Amino acid sequence: MVQENRLHTSDFIAPLFIVEGKQVKEPIPSMPGQFRFSLDTLQEEIKQLTDLGIQAVLLFVKVDAAQKDETGSEAVNANGLMQRAIKTIKDVAPQILIMTDVALDSYSSVGHDGIVDNGKVINDETNEQLGKMALSHAKAGADMVAPSDMMDGRVAHIRLVLDDANFTDCGIMSYAAKYASAFYGPFRDALGSAPVDQQDIPTDKKTYQMDPANSQEAVKECLLDEAEGADILMIKPGLPYLDIINDVSYQTQLPIAVYQVSGEYAMLKAAAEKGWLDHDAVMLEQLIAFKRAGAKMIATYFAKDAAKILS
Numbered sequence: 001m002v003q004e005n006r007l008h009t010s011d012f013i014a015p016l017f018i019v020e021g022k023q024v025k026e027p028i029p030s031m032p033g034q035f036r037f038s039l040d041t042l043q044e045e046i047k048q049l050t051d052l053g054i055q056a057v058l059l060f061v062k063v064d065a066a067q068k069d070e071t072g073s074e075a076v077n078a079n080g081l082m083q084r085a086i087k088t089i090k091d092v093a094p095q096i097l098i099m100t101d102v103a104l105d106s107y108s109s110v111g112h113d114g115i116v117d118n119g120k121v122i123n124d125e126t127n128e129q130l131g132k133m134a135l136s137h138a139k140a141g142a143d144m145v146a147p148s149d150m151m152d153g154r155v156a157h158i159r160l161v162l163d164d165a166n167f168t169d170c171g172i173m174s175y176a177a178k179y180a181s182a183f184y185g186p187f188r189d190a191l192g193s194a195p196v197d198q199q200d201i202p203t204d205k206k207t208y209q210m211d212p213a214n215s216q217e218a219v220k221e222c223l224l225d226e227a228e229g230a231d232i233l234m235i236k237p238g239l240p241y242l243d244i245i246n247d248v249s250y251q252t253q254l255p256i257a258v259y260q261v262s263g264e265y266a267m268l269k270a271a272a273e274k275g276w277l278d279h280d281a282v283m284l285e286q287l288i289a290f291k292r293a294g295a296k297m298i299a300t301y302f303a304k305d306a307a308k309i310l311s
């Protein structure tokens with residue numbers, strides 16, 4: 001009775017990686033237990049998630065190199081992989097909340113979340129493209145778009161574009177405070193989306209993602225996104241940034257989501273494989289820590305593992 005926080009399966013958002021092909025369920029080596037799914041195997045996975053009581057998914061696509069270009073034009077293809085994945089999931093499980101990643105990195109020939117020009121990621125031109133991308137997801141049936149790009153002003157722009165097209169019910173979960181973190185390594189392996197090592201291309205995302213040394217700026221970023229029309233604010237990564245979740249939770253009335261990212265997942269899986277940590281106990285301790293810090297929902301690759309225990 002005196003326990004202040006509890007974990008529920010309904011807290012979890014399950015991230016999913018999707019690829020072209022048939023009967024593909026490709027293990028991701030740096031993320032044991034995670035796979036790249038083709039649209040047919042994705043249907044089976046969605047069924048498993050809903051049977052476990054998981055209510056939300058966050059979609060990412062791995063795009064063939066041949067379809068990548070400097071402006072990420074494939075991102076707005078109405079018949080692209082993401083757009084087809086959304087329809088596939090709506091067909092098999094209309095009740096599940098579909099959230100989609102909005103950023104150009106999986107579609108960019110240079111591996112950046114925005115359009116690169118003369119060695120710089122150009123903010124406003126990127127926002128134009130992100131608005132079109134978000135709209136194409138909404139048209140395909142996405143319930144919420146999740147801009148993870150960290151451009152300035154993109155939440156306001158996406159909200160405007162969605163409203164103008166009468167998608168007033170499509171929500172926005174903004175990655176409001178997303179740090180330039182080294183914990184994203186396994187994710188970039190999974191999607192082949194790391195910035196390329198090439199002249200005139202920034203080698204990191206530090207001009208748009210946040211400095212891990214900053215916390216005041218995180219609060220500012222969150223309040224800006226709230227003012228621009230975000231429905232959920234996300235903090236990312238998770239465990240190293242619990243203080244940020246807590247700081248922001250006192251400053252906003254919006255629900256806060258946390259993203260326990262790929263590197264955090266990989267660390268525990270690796271330590272548990274070696275027998276150095278008790279996998280399930282550490283997993284549940286980490287997940288409850290997010291709730292204690294102030295997060296209402298948790299995007300986590302442990303969603304299935306944790307749901308099995310909680311049920």
Ligand code: PBG
Binds near residue numbers: 103113148187261262
């Ligand atoms: C793309 C994006 C990234 C993640 C989510 N969306 C990678 C990045 O910004 O480089 C990372 C998620 C993870 O590590 O699990 N903008």
